[in-house]
Amino acid sequence: MRLLLIEDDQSLADGITTALRHAGYAVDHAELGVRGVALAQAARPDLVILDLGLPDIDGVEVLKQLRRRQFKSPVLILTARDDLASKIAGLDAGADDYLTKPFAVDELLARLRALERRVGGITTAELRIGDVVINTASHEVTCGGKAVKLSRREFALLRALAERPGLIQSREQLEEKLYSWGEEVSSNTVDVHIHNLRKKLYPELIRNIRGVGYKLENGQ
Amino acid sequence: MRLLLIEDDQSLADGITTALRHAGYAVDHAELGVRGVALAQAARPDLVILDLGLPDIDGVEVLKQLRRRQFKSPVLILTARDDLASKIAGLDAGADDYLTKPFAVDELLARLRALERRVGGITTAELRIGDVVINTASHEVTCGGKAVKLSRREFALLRALAERPGLIQSREQLEEKLYSWGEEVSSNTVDVHIHNLRKKLYPELIRNIRGVGYKLENGQ
DNA sequence: AGCCACTCTTAAGTTTGCCTTAATTCCCGC
């Protein structure tokens, strides 16, 4: 799951970024509105967090530009506690949710999950593939009822596959979902994580199509 | 993946077309707006690349006509660098992305992939020829309900044929669709794959026209 | 701050399965 954060306050941005990365998101970060618009088009994030109080362009204007360019991913806006006017303007311009500063990171994470679900058309926080159950909120995974402990990357990978069961995704596509800009890997990392997932769950769960990519069996 | 290019500049169109073919797309090409609208309805492409500067109808008008006729596939528009007005008009008329000329082919390919991804779940990724069903997303093929395991090249070949049922395609044309630049083969590879496909599916599916090429029977 | 545990990335070695090649046979049209 790829996410774009448009936020000028460096320390706040750092905090959010690390928290989100820990939660398994690939996070891109822009400090200015113009850069945010560019990044949104280049990186095609699944979610955007947009601070309305940017130093260059007004945040609402950034949002309008995005929507005008057919950018469809949900946008969550961050506003100051008392800035009701721009909050409303933001929602009118196509924001999907808002959060007033200051906020708890857990709250942010919860809202993001809700947004993901809303656009994915999914109603529960659980993904099921065969007898593997993935809880996207608690990051818990069970296989045949037994809890399985997955690391961050393993979880992100499994989830990326589970969101589109049956669909084949290439290594490159999967890497895009796991890694932010400047985090790119240059090895067979995906292979290794796939291997570890197969070991922790069961080998037949993830199938490889030689020369094409990986997919999850379309769970019965 | 089937694609329609509406572009009047012959040399540009040729360049784009070959690049796209090598990237695995089945490309139809129209030089005029009217013809583009007709082809879009006849060929049902999964993606459209539309140059806004056409000699007959205005490109934006083409797009409006398409959308008015319930044409749902994503459309990427090509504009001159400075023609901001028609770019915006294009987006408002239902374009999904744009690219300003001149552009690098890689950029175009990247955008197309992004568009595919965006609509990935929406477009039905199934081709049917008689009782052979080809799922391009999961690379699964069934023949009379039974799953058949195809290798990458076999799948690509079957897909190339199935995208144009009834049309005779020469070995050279098929090779072009299977191999990218610098991968050319110098033997009867296509023959062999055809043979294996016939064995795995059924012999009558693929017909040879002596001296011309191969075709799929126009599914009953 | 320092230590410990855990995870991630890299890279090398191994396995696997597919693709190409090419030789041979088949068959269609002349």
Added chain:
DNA sequence: GCGGGAATTAAGGCAAACTTAAGAGTGGCT
């Protein structure tokens, strides 16, 4: 029947995928 395109077959080579292990990096705990 003859020529040439098409079908068939089998094997070797090769690249993709798998496996393993080690070292770097990270975070957590005391």
